[in-house]
Amino acid sequence: MLVMGEVHTGLLQNSGEISESTCRQVLAITAGETVRVSRRPIVHALSPERLTGVDCALPAASRSRVRGVGTVVSRCVVTGGRVAQGSSYVRVVRSEADRRLPWSHYLARPGVVEVLGKAKAADLAEGFTGDPAPGCLDLGAVSGRFLDLVQGSPLLDRLAPFKMSRTSLRWVAETGEPSIRFTLHSEQDRTLRLTHPGPFTPAVVDLCEDLATHDWLLTSLLVIVERARIGSTPGAQAAARLTPAIDHLLHLWMPAARVEEWLTPFWDSLERRPGFTRQWHSLVNRVRDQIATNTLALLSTSTEPGRR
Amino acid sequence: MLVFAISDKGGTGRSVTGTNIVYRHALQGNDVCYLDFDFGSPTAGAIFSVSGVSRGTRENGLHEYLRAECPQPRRVDVWAESDREGLRMRPPGAGRLVLLPGSEGGGELSALTDEIVGRCVQLFGRLDEEFDLCMVDVSAGRSFTAELVLAATVRMPTVPFRWLVFHRWTRQHIIAADGLVTGADGLLDVGTRFGHDADDLRDRIRFVRTAVLEPDASELVGLRDEQRAWLSACDSELRELAGRHGVGRTAMLGKIPLDPVLQWREQLITDEDVLASKIANAETAAAFDELAKKIVDDNAWEGL
Amino acid sequence: MTSVHATFGEVAAERRIASVPLSHVSVELGHLYMEDFEAGPERLREQFRRVAPWLATVRSLWGERVPGGRARVSTCFLVDDYFSRFSTPDELVPMIVDAAAEHDLTIDYLARESACARFEDPRSGGVELARLVEDRLVDDPPQGTDGSRPPVKETGWLCNGSRSPSTAPPQAMGKARPWEPPVQNAKRGHSIFVDVELWDEQGPRRTWSCPFLAAVWQLLRLGLLRSDGRVPLSPVTVRDGWPRDWDQLPAVVRLDPQAAPFSAYTTLSVLSPRFLPVELAVRTILSQVAVDDEVLRQVAGRSESEGVRLEEELVDRISYVFV
Numbered sequence: 001m002l003v004m005g006e007v008h009t010g011l012l013q014n015s016g017e018i019s020e021s022t023c024r025q026v027l028a029i030t031a032g033e034t035v036r037v038s039r040r041p042i043v044h045a046l047s048p049e050r051l052t053g054v055d056c057a058l059p060a061a062s063r064s065r066v067r068g069v070g071t072v073v074s075r076c077v078v079t080g081g082r083v084a085q086g087s088s089y090v091r092v093v094r095s096e097a098d099r100r101l102p103w104s105h106y107l108a109r110p111g112v113v114e115v116l117g118k119a120k121a122a123d124l125a126e127g128f129t130g131d132p133a134p135g136c137l138d139l140g141a142v143s144g145r146f147l148d149l150v151q152g153s154p155l156l157d158r159l160a161p162f163k164m165s166r167t168s169l170r171w172v173a174e175t176g177e178p179s180i181r182f183t184l185h186s187e188q189d190r191t192l193r194l195t196h197p198g199p200f201t202p203a204v205v206d207l208c209e210d211l212a213t214h215d216w217l218l219t220s221l222l223v224i225v226e227r228a229r230i231g232s233t234p235g236a237q238a239a240a241r242l243t244p245a246i247d248h249l250l251h252l253w254m255p256a257a258r259v260e261e262w263l264t265p266f267w268d269s270l271e272r273r274p275g276f277t278r279q280w281h282s283l284v285n286r287v288r289d290q291i292a293t294n295t296l297a298l299l300s301t302s303t304e305p306g307r308r
Numbered sequence: 309m310l311v312f313a314i315s316d317k318g319g320t321g322r323s324v325t326g327t328n329i330v331y332r333h334a335l336q337g338n339d340v341c342y343l344d345f346d347f348g349s350p351t352a353g354a355i356f357s358v359s360g361v362s363r364g365t366r367e368n369g370l371h372e373y374l375r376a377e378c379p380q381p382r383r384v385d386v387w388a389e390s391d392r393e394g395l396r397m398r399p400p401g402a403g404r405l406v407l408l409p410g411s412e413g414g415g416e417l418s419a420l421t422d423e424i425v426g427r428c429v430q431l432f433g434r435l436d437e438e439f440d441l442c443m444v445d446v447s448a449g450r451s452f453t454a455e456l457v458l459a460a461t462v463r464m465p466t467v468p469f470r471w472l473v474f475h476r477w478t479r480q481h482i483i484a485a486d487g488l489v490t491g492a493d494g495l496l497d498v499g500t501r502f503g504h505d506a507d508d509l510r511d512r513i514r515f516v517r518t519a520v521l522e523p524d525a526s527e528l529v530g531l532r533d534e535q536r537a538w539l540s541a542c543d544s545e546l547r548e549l550a551g552r553h554g555v556g557r558t559a560m561l562g563k564i565p566l567d568p569v570l571q572w573r574e575q576l577i578t579d580e581d582v583l584a585s586k587i588a589n590a591e592t593a594a595a596f597d598e599l600a601k602k603i604v605d606d607n608a609w610e611g612l
Numbered sequence: 613m614t615s616v617h618a619t620f621g622e623v624a625a626e627r628r629i630a631s632v633p634l635s636h637v638s639v640e641l642g643h644l645y646m647e648d649f650e651a652g653p654e655r656l657r658e659q660f661r662r663v664a665p666w667l668a669t670v671r672s673l674w675g676e677r678v679p680g681g682r683a684r685v686s687t688c689f690l691v692d693d694y695f696s697r698f699s700t701p702d703e704l705v706p707m708i709v710d711a712a713a714e715h716d717l718t719i720d721y722l723a724r725e726s727a728c729a730r731f732e733d734p735r736s737g738g739v740e741l742a743r744l745v746e747d748r749l750v751d752d753p754p755q756g757t758d759g760s761r762p763p764v765k766e767t768g769w770l771c772n773g774s775r776s777p778s779t780a781p782p783q784a785m786g787k788a789r790p791w792e793p794p795v796q797n798a799k800r801g802h803s804i805f806v807d808v809e810l811w812d813e814q815g816p817r818r819t820w821s822c823p824f825l826a827a828v829w830q831l832l833r834l835g836l837l838r839s840d841g842r843v844p845l846s847p848v849t850v851r852d853g854w855p856r857d858w859d860q861l862p863a864v865v866r867l868d869p870q871a872a873p874f875s876a877y878t879t880l881s882v883l884s885p886r887f888l889p890v891e892l893a894v895r896t897i898l899s900q901v902a903v904d905d906e907v908l909r910q911v912a913g914r915s916e917s918e919g920v921r922l923e924e925e926l927v928d929r930i931s932y933v934f935v
Contacts, residue, residue: 011437013436029747030748031746031747032743032744032837032838032839032840033747033840034627034840036626051902053752053753054753055753055754055756055757055797057758069753088759100797101798102899103797103798103899103900104925104926104927104928105925107900107901107902107925107926108908108925108926110902134379135758137758137759138759138760139759141379141380141761142759145430145762148430148434151433152464158436158466158467163339163438163439163440165437165438227337229400229401232401347783379760415785416783417784418780418781419780422767423764426762
């Protein structure tokens with residue numbers, strides 16, 4: 001019927017970026033399961049997947065009672081040794097039975113939630129990206145806990161270079177005529193509606209995680225620039241507040257680097273409107289200009305005659 | 309950084325001092341939050357002048373969160389939701405100021421379960437990612453709440469935390485404050501039982517004296533010489549007592565002068581209260597401001 | 613310029629899952645505890661005498677089921693060296709083999725129970741099979757589980773429903789709650805609530821429970837465990853005599869070099885009825901173990917290719933005879 005997921009993204013709680021080998025240890029959340037790491041074009045580490053059992057109402061825009069039973073798939077992601085994510089999703093399908101089956105039935109279908117009774121995909125999609133009632137499937141809570149798992153790792157020193165809120169991206173993917181809709185809600189909440197050709201594959205999850213990473217980067221850079229109060233604080237002070245962005249964020253921007261080819265048009269269309277990379281570059285230029293101006297000012301004061 | 313505010317007895321001005329420190333810290337450009345863990349009487353909302361949560365919140369309060377009755381606790385953005393004109397605009401350069409209210413009609417925790425500690429760890433961990441300072445109002449005296457935060461901080465060894473013990477400048481309060489820290493079933497005793505290192509924990513505890521009347525204060529000008537001499541003798545006696553009880557100058561982070569405004573109404577003291585309406589004393593605001601700096605100043609927290 | 617299709621691969625980013633050779637059925641001929649050993653060789657002979665007809669039955673049933681009649685049946689025997697240590701391999705193994713031979717039974721594989729907890733692998737060092745399984749437990753959710761809170765866990769326990777809620781008041785001066793019964797999730801009318809202790813800990817030392825190790829044992833026999841994609845435990849042939857120390861004995865020993873593979877599509881255990889509660893616990897655990905779906909696909913693909921239809925659910929591939 002449809003796939004729903006939620007990604008939570010935050011700054012990895014460590015003073016510097018962590019190495020590939022530390023990534024492996026931090027993400028080793030299941031004994032005997034390998035952490036998958038790719039190094040090009042940016043170090044990207046994926047934990048093994050884990051399941052969480054659910055039996056609850058699914059969010060429906062019509063507020064009709066729809067019961068779903070099954071398992072949520074979750075994983076943790078660390079990008080560039082710096083950005084951490086907890087990511088969960090379920091594939092919603094109609095149940096062939098009209099009652100709950102033995103648990104082993106659902107365990108044999110990891111990541112599938114079976115709907116008992118009637119439900120419309122559009123109703124669920126609206127409900128999930130709208131305002132789900134309490135007591136409905138809460139993928140955000142699951143993802144939040146997986147992100148906690150990374151952030152609470154004893155291998156991290158928790159001396160993050162700056163404080164930053166987590167962001168949440170709630171997404172729904174369906175098969176159909178290609179379209180994508182990305183919506184900013186509050187400061188931290190985003191939703192994504194995606195219609196893709198052909199059947200669902202985990203590559204869609206990769207796309208959503210990639211979008212969430214870049215949206216978080218952009219949001220964080222905006223916050224840092226705002227905190228620096230360029231223009232209303234002395235240049236040196238503003239520059240000092242911008243430094244963490246240069247040290248920790250600017251090199252992480254690599255949109256669609258890990259997105260499968262058939263999904264790149266979705267990224268491309270978001271680049272046209274609203275234009276993530278355009279905004280990113282404009283912010284980066286602002287940061288660099290500010291630092292450059294401040295450096296020039298420092299140089300000119302230190303070379304002033306008689307000041308040595 | 310997590311800061312736990314506790315007091316030996318009720319009525320020390322713990323909550324009003326804690327909220328004022330947090331407020332000043334936000335004005336200094338930091339993102340801060342205040343957690344009302346005073347479960348028996350969650351009234352921090354009143355001090356921030358957020359009338360909707362003046363006695364706690366009806367939904368998604370911290371009690372409900374800890375008892376797993378709601379997924380996330382409610383957050384109140386004080387800059388947006390306060391009823392006080394002077395607070396409703398975030399001053400330029402100020403950080404976020406967020407209140408996590410307790411539950412209306414909530415009571416003290418009746419027991420400590422592993423699940424509650426786990427949820428507390430989750431809450432502290434997430435807030436620490438987001439805020440420069442999280443002040444937790446732990447209520448007065450020995451309580452399950454104090455146990456809860458001691459148990460939670462053991463589980464998160466890399467998250468920095470500090471304790472502020474508030475007490476008034478009287479004989480009973482000095483003795484009680486010392487007892488709360490070093491006595492049987494006190495913070496150090498219970499803390500080590502949960503797995504804290506006693507010396508490390510002691511280094512993270514400082515005292516704050518509240519409602520202090522200095523013998524040379526301007527309020528005392530009208531006093532007779534005999535009264536002043538008596539006050540002065542009392543003060544030195546108390547200082548000697550405090551020294552003996554480990555509550556002396558070295559273990560003290562700061563003191564808040566007696567201010568009529570705080571005696572009659574628990575509220576945040578804004579610069580407007582000092583400069584425009586002049587209802588509050590400049591010394592009081594300065595003391596809060598200094599504490600707000602000292603609380604994160606490692607020099608003030610070097611080993612005793 | 614024409615566009616160039618680039619392919620870039622990174623080995624570390626891909627997942628590889630090894631496969632194991634599989635019989636049709638793995639038959640457990642017995643399970644030896646200290647009390648059985650103390651009861652003398654007669655107890656063992658009695659066990660094999662009861663088992664023999666069932667093994668014959670299984671062989672003929674599978675012979676009918678498998679196209680061509682060439683069913684692969686392997687037999688195994690488990691010795692407890694975890695909860696108590698008794699005798700030595702050089703004394704015990706020949707005794708077991710001889711007692712079985714008296715009833716024309718061949719034991720193909722002999723395993724040590726402690727290997728289900730942890731064993732030393734010459735290549736990869738200590739392998740903790742029990743941890744592998746523990747990390748794959750997915751709790752059976754009671755209705756109303758929406759993911760908003762972590763699964764309600766009593767550390768070291770696993771149940772098939774929801775436990776009685778606490779009756780203590782949640783806050784000081786609050787009301788106490790009346791008692792409510794525990795409820796089985798998949799109940800039919802009335803509950804059969806099962807709560808299984810998986811392990812206990814004294815200080816740093818964890819002792820796994822007998823049902824938990826038995827669940828690991830079943831998964832091993834079904835060939836469903838992997839560690840970093842590799843098969844964690846393969847049977848070893850012992851050539852230079854039986855050691856005097858259990859730790860020197862390989863985790864699973866191949867006694868008959870011609871034997872069908874140790875792991876199998878299905879298992880059958882012939883046990884004394886006193887193991888009934890243990891096996892109920894084993895099923896409770898196994899019905900909450902999420903086996904790697906890649907491994908499940910391998911097994912399903914293989915069985916289909918040789919015309920054997922397997923039960924979809926894991927617990928349905930396990931059967932018992934209690935005699």
